[in-house]
């Protein structure tokens with residue numbers, strides 16, 4: 001049987017296949033090369049970038065929970081200027097769609113980064129992180145309020161011709177309202193979910209386990225929440241969706257596509273299985289062939305029919 | 306990937322110490338102080354791999370020896386694996402110890418922190434570098450189970466808090482009295498691994514002497530290969546600037562002066 005056509009079109013962004021690496025799990029794409037070459041992937045979403053360099057949060061930054069992971073890295077990154085100076089040639093060498101994740105503390109921060117990155121060769125899209133739970137100001141504040149989300153997306157839209165992805169937080173009462181606000185603001189694509197706010201306490205020291213006290217939960221534990229939100233956003237907005245949150249095996253990816261995601265991103269699963277994206281792609285291809293789908297895109301949203 | 310050759314308890318059950326021997330091509334490139342990142346189960350929990358130091362390297366036989374102490378679910382699942390089973394391990398990972406080319410080497414260990422130092426002692430011995438182990442532990446029961454694993458290191462000094470094995474006191478006291486003696490030609494260097502407060506005290510002593518020191522640090526890890534930034538600690542670059550360092554990739558072994566001691 002012919003191999004499945006794995007290409008996906010997400011509005012203005014066309015990817016060679018629907019499996020990406022999620023932001024923050026893959027740094028700038030190089031560390032996983034010996035296990036899973038980036039050129040196999042539909043794309044990589046690089047570590048969240050801020051206007052200024054950040055050293056990140058104090059340790060411990062990680063705590064394992066049942067089938068989940070809490071992290072409070074705190075957007076450690078080299079900053080916009082150093083990124084533009086040193087990273088583009090390395091990223092182009094990865095031979096995959098590079099999506100740059102940006103996070104700011106003010107609307108102007110986001111606009112400034114979007115403008116500066118627009119002139120950089122080899123960037124396929126910008127992912128606007130309005131959902132980071134691990135920094136004190138900004139981040140999540142923009143993602144929890146529809147008016148603020150619309151304003152940030154509007155500012156980014158005005159600042160760049162690149163495809164704009166709005167990355168939504170699950171830490172909201174009404175995900176559909178935020179998705180619609182991102183659409184009004186001018187986003188081309190919606191990605192979700194970022195991590196769920198959580199915490200763990202060390203019963204020995206009787207203190208919070210993470211240096212930052214709270215952290216973001218990811219991994220298999222959050223998958224049902226992520227899937228539900230993708231399903232709801234598919235019904236609320238017309239924009240294509242990149243689904244993430246606990247995608248660990250090909251069956252998860254199929255579920256997300258059926259729920260309405262046009263592509264998926266793999267984060268935490270890489271830590272357990274560094275070949276997870278390649279394994280997921282193989283399984284997805286086999287599923288399509290066995291079930292008579294010539295194009296992987298035919299799966300998108302079928303759970304709504 | 307590796308094949309388990311041996312996975313058995315050392316000494317009394319209360320000490321919860323195990324030796325794991327794996328046959329793997331990783332033995333050909335492994336360096337002292339590097340680690341393996343081990344998946345202990347195929348299930349979604351425990352989710353993360355567990356890092357264990359490489360304690361013995363037999364490149365010719367293609368074998369690595371690791372030691373571990375039972376702590377929680379992960380190490381308990383590991384202890385159930387039997388010879389003949391496959392071991393899903395990434396590695397060898399991280400930056401290991403510098404094996405000195407000359408002089409004399411001090412290995413300074415706190416409890417199970419001795420494990421990564423064992424492979425360094427092995428490598429130094431092969432180069433004919435005189436090597437001494439200063440090893441602090443809980444009590445004689447710990448050493449009854451563990452002391453045998455360091456038999457290849459020619460000189461060994463022990464310390465326990467209750468004086469039940471070796472001298473009474475801390476390993477830092479062993480270090481201070483060693484530093485009071487003259488060293489043989491070529492200079493003294495040191496490597497340490499153990500609980501954080503011990504390493505901090507050893508680093509302070511080394512700085513004051515001065516004694517070139519490398520330390521092997523531990524933090525909780527997720528990816529183990531430098532991609533998630535979850536294991537990072539504050540540090541200093543060679544010029545003294547503030548940086549964050551990934552324990553898994555930039556370490557786990559660091560020059561003591563590049564650690565920002567908290």
Ligand SMILES: Cc1cc2nc3c(=O)[nH]c(=O)nc-3n(C[C@H](O)[C@H](O)[C@H](O)COP(=O)(O)OP(=O)(O)OC[C@H]3O[C@@H](n4cnc5c(N)ncnc54)[C@H](O)[C@@H]3O)c2cc1C
Nearest residue numbers: 355356357358373374376377378379380420523524525526
């Ligand atoms: C570079 C490195 C080398 C190590 N080498 C050895 C070794 O040679 N022998 C050995 O016995 N142990 C070693 N450790 C520690 C070992 O990784 C932990 O004891 C083990 O992961 C505990 O897992 P668990 O599931 O049994 O316990 P858990 O129930 O998961 O945890 C018990 C305790 O261990 C801590 N812990 C959990 N995961 C980690 C982790 N990934 N890193 C550090 N601490 C953790 C937890 O905070 C908790 O306090 C090393 C750690 C690092 C970072």
Ligand SMILES: Cc1cc2nc3c(=O)[nH]c(=O)nc-3n(C[C@H](O)[C@H](O)[C@H](O)COP(=O)(O)O)c2cc1C
Nearest residue numbers: 022023024048071129193194218219245246267268
């Ligand atoms: C260690 C770690 C770091 C992360 N850093 C970022 C980040 O910088 N920017 C961002 O938008 N999301 C970040 N995330 C969130 C992931 O991109 C993803 O949305 C989330 O983890 C859910 O997917 P998963 O369950 O597959 O990991 C991070 C997640 C983890 C685990």
Ligand code: FES
Nearest residue numbers: 527529531534553
């Ligand atoms: S454990 Fe992921 S960067 Fe070190």
